[in-house]
Amino acid sequence: MTTQPLIRSFKPTDLGAVKELTLQSFEGVTLEQNVEGALGVLHNRDWRWRKARHIDEDLASNSGGFFVAEQEGQIVGYISTVLDREAGKGRIPNLAVAPEFRGRGLGRRLIEWALDYFRGEGMSYAMIETMDQNEIGQHLYPSCGFVEVARQAHFARKL
Numbered sequence: 749m750t751t752q753p754l755i756r757s758f759k760p761t762d763l764g765a766v767k768e769l770t771l772q773s774f775e776g777v778t779l780e781q782n783v784e785g786a787l788g789v790l791h792n793r794d795w796r797w798r799k800a801r802h803i804d805e806d807l808a809s810n811s812g813g814f815f816v817a818e819q820e821g822q823i824v825g826y827i828s829t830v831l832d833r834e835a836g837k838g839r840i841p842n843l844a845v846a847p848e849f850r851g852r853g854l855g856r857r858l859i860e861w862a863l864d865y866f867r868g869e870g871m872s873y874a875m876i877e878t879m880d881q882n883e884i885g886q887h888l889y890p891s892c893g894f895v896e897v898a899r900q901a902h903f904a905r906k907l
């Protein structure tokens with residue numbers, strides 16, 4: 749393959765493909781699945797339902813800061829962003845690249861795209877988080893200039 753995927757703004761017709769990519773990508777690296785692994789299926793909704801809903805939440809927060817990577821008409825990656833204008837903070841809640849497109853710098857390009865978007869919106873700093881079990885995130889984010897500032901433990905119990 750010679751051409752690189754094109755990064756562009758999200759369009760409503762991308763939603764199905766973005767959710768599909770989310771479910772394909774986040775197996776093994778999402779808090780929702782960890783909770784289900786510990787407690788079982790909750791409220792008759794599985795982790796996939798919960799994770800796909802994050803996309804709706806990201807779009808509701810900031811649809812103008814949701815970007816997709818497209819290759820020959822297919823969505824092969826995306827990045828979501830939210831802005832806290834008062835604090836000057838840009839946050840990246842979700843990022844995914846299709847498995848067959850990984851390891852070629854697309855994740856890094858999407859992050860750089862989001863950082864440029866934050867700069868253009870006048871933000872002063874950016875944040876991103878990753879699970880302890882996500883080795884790629886733990887490698888990629890520091891190499892994109894992020895410094896680790898904290899680790900957090902998550903607890904869950906059944907009611």
Ligand SMILES: CC(C)(COP(=O)(O)OP(=O)(O)OC[C@H]1O[C@@H](n2cnc3c(N)ncnc32)[C@H](O)[C@@H]1OP(=O)(O)O)[C@@H](O)C(=O)NCCC(=O)NCCS
Nearest residue numbers: 773777843844845850851852853854855856878883884887
């Ligand atoms: C995280 C993700 C978006 C990265 O996409 P990508 O296109 O592969 O990213 P890049 O190719 O730009 O960079 C990947 C980096 O991770 C490195 N890497 C790959 N596998 C690795 C591993 N097992 N451990 C550590 N680093 C690894 C690559 O070498 C590369 O680093 P380099 O540029 O220094 O060589 C993609 O892996 C993905 O969708 N993962 C599943 C969903 C996810 O984890 N999203 C982020 C949630 S925080």
